[in-house]
Amino acid sequence: MIKALTIAGSDCSGGAGIQADIKTFTAYGVYGMSVITAITAQNTTGVFGVEDISEKMVEAQMDAVFTDIVPDAVKIGMVSSEAIIHAISKKLKEYTPSNIVLDPVMVSTSGDALFDRAAQSVLINELMPLADLITPNISEAEILSGIPIQTKNDMIRAARDIAGYYKGAILIKGGHLEDRADDLFYYEGFGYWLPEEKVDNPNTHGTGCTLSSAIAASLAQGATMMDAVKNAKAYVHGAIVDGLDLGKGNGPLNHLYQLKN
Template identity: 60%
Template structure:
């Protein structure tokens, strides 16, 4: 009988398939691992924007997690969109109850427009209760600014931000530099250790779901017992390949080619 690594994604659904649960499942499958999902919300969205959100009840999120952990226990967990404090409470409760490991949290807090996606109460729960459970958190520049409390305009600011965030949340931190004007360099920080990840910046406007894809790929690597640093490196290489493949779908910022490594039939 064949055994493979199992990855759980806890996030919102993207009906257009480019981000959220759908991007996570594609990424996990491309890594030849078994994908499971607990859906926190349904969204009506496509490459041009988000047009509606229907949140799951905390009770139903809890039931999904119980079904997963009591039957096919995951080797790693990726967490994305969690839109309420009540849902966050349930996730924290179950992660602790089942002693989940290799937790990668993509803190979806700020929309591309700059507006906050979480209430102040949910934001507080996220920062004080959920993020500290992570093996690694992967904020982009706007999200890191919310966590550190100041603007980030340079690589020096990224280091300052990582240090500030680690004072509140003592976990591995990957600040993604894609929002900086002059580069897309990412910074990994943990307990004073600093490592920069600098890969070529792909000229591709279709970037829908890049954050979901990266965090899921990192979770897949961690599930295999690979170090955080090497997991980030491998995941960034996978993401770069998915961007370089040049998929072009939709009228807005389109999705990635998650299956670029698989055989073409």
Template identity: 60%
Template sequence: MNTALTIAGTDPSGGAGMQADLKTFTAMKVYGMCAITAVLAQNTCGVRLIENVSIPMVEAQLDCVFEDIFPDAVKIGMVSSIPIIEAIAGKLRQYGAKNVVLDTVMVSTSGHRLIDEDAQSALTQKLMPLSDIITPNLPEAEALCGFAITDKASQQRAAEKIAEGYGGYILIKGGHFDGGDDMLYKDGRVRWYPTRRVETHNTHGTGCTLSSAITAGLAKGLPMEEAVERAKEYITGALASGLDLGKGNGPVDHCFAL
């Protein structure tokens, strides 16, 4: 069986973070493993408290996975401090991790900032070079490129700007403006993925879910463009299923096809 590792924070309400990643791996028939970077108190209404896991514990979790069940792909989610970023980067290099997906998590769906501002540069300098693809949403892409993204033209310019310091695939998700589609960019090549709009406010964990679905596809040996396409189909189905839980932005239905 193909295997995938998520390196991420938790969500006790089950819609985002490590819990969403593991559900997605299972739904896509990949054996999922996890290394926890932070314990969050959050639900569909927002984030209340974040407590980072110690560096020795982060490193020990990664050692346990890589030394025993080497993952076919790795997804990196919430990493909120420089020491954690450095620890993860060191272990990825040590073990020669492959098919690394970096979900550039900076802000939650509810608007809570999830990464220290001084850690953002460490993310770009230490983790991005080790990643095969990054998956920023529009606000995150704006933070990376330094200017506003309001349409497809500026979306492409943002990818070109980010690519000046990064050679992997860049998937900029366009769901934050009307008519926006997702754009995959690498080495000047652009592929647009049309987004089928699903009328729902239950979008908690969509970014985590999409990036982990891409990870599952890569773990199964799919080429990048097909892995993204399959992941897009999966997240659309999870949104369209109509799961309605919680008092805020509810979770998607990760198990809609099971």
């Protein structure tokens, strides 16, 4: 049985975080496990509370997973404190898993920073070097590169800047571009555009979580990095196009849309 682990926060409304990740693993036919880093009170209209799990409990969860059911890939999402980032990094170095996908969740949908500069520094200097792929959105790529991004050329410049200190693969998500949803895959000095038209559907809650966990699931199954990214992008596109409409705000995509067929 292929196995994947998500290290992320909990979304009680089920659209993002570990809930989205495990649904995605299931859609890929992969056995999903979770290490919870934070509990959030949120729904389609907003986030109303966040409570971090202690770093000792994060370490204990990772020990429990890696000493029993060893994952074939690891997806990392919301890690909102220095202590938690240190704990995750420590255990990843101890267990050395393959296929680590880091979604550097640093900015909320509304544009608010989710943790302070000190935690950002630890994430960049300690956790990022352990990842095989990072999947920043445009706002996060701006933080990682220090370059304002408004165009596709800006995305290329940002990727080159990030590649100056990070040696893994980079996927800058273009969903926040005005007229397109083209992503940039950048690795070993070369950039590859993954074009996509924008879907007229405001219900995209959890898209970033879903994409990174889909990549991890595909890597766990043995796909190359490029094929894993392409497969995941197609899966997310289908989940948005399905048109699920839940809640009073920006609702989730349909992670299990393929089961309808």
